[in-house]
Amino acid sequence: MKISKKQSRSKRKIRIRKKISGSESRPRLVVFRSNRYIYAQIINDEKASTLVSFSSQNMEGENKLNIETAKNVGKMIAQKAMSQNINTVVFDRNGYYYHGRVKALADGAREMGLKF
Helix, strand or coil: CCCCHHHHHHHHHHHHHHHCCCCCCCCEEEEEECCCCEEEEEEECCCCEEEEEEEHHHCCCCCCCCHHHHHHHHHHHHHHHHHCCCCECEEECCCCCCCCHHHHHHHHHHHCCCEC
């Protein structure tokens, strides 16, 4: 029986989440990408609360599906995090391969000074 893409991603996601979790000192930066938008959240798993979130839906007048937009989302999430004194995070790629839009978002966040 063949495993679908969704099932493969789900298995990768479980493997990743076994190893990482966000804390007060190092919250978790989670990426979710749909066919239309890309989303990023910074989460404290100890309190089960979202500290910062941003998505390409919030951006005006841009193509919301390309690598450049993902990089800008990474920059914006980093700016919001820095304004709340969050300097270091744990990166959670959420089962996606570290490539394309996911990598661009991470690079954009690093450019603005977020450490992970």
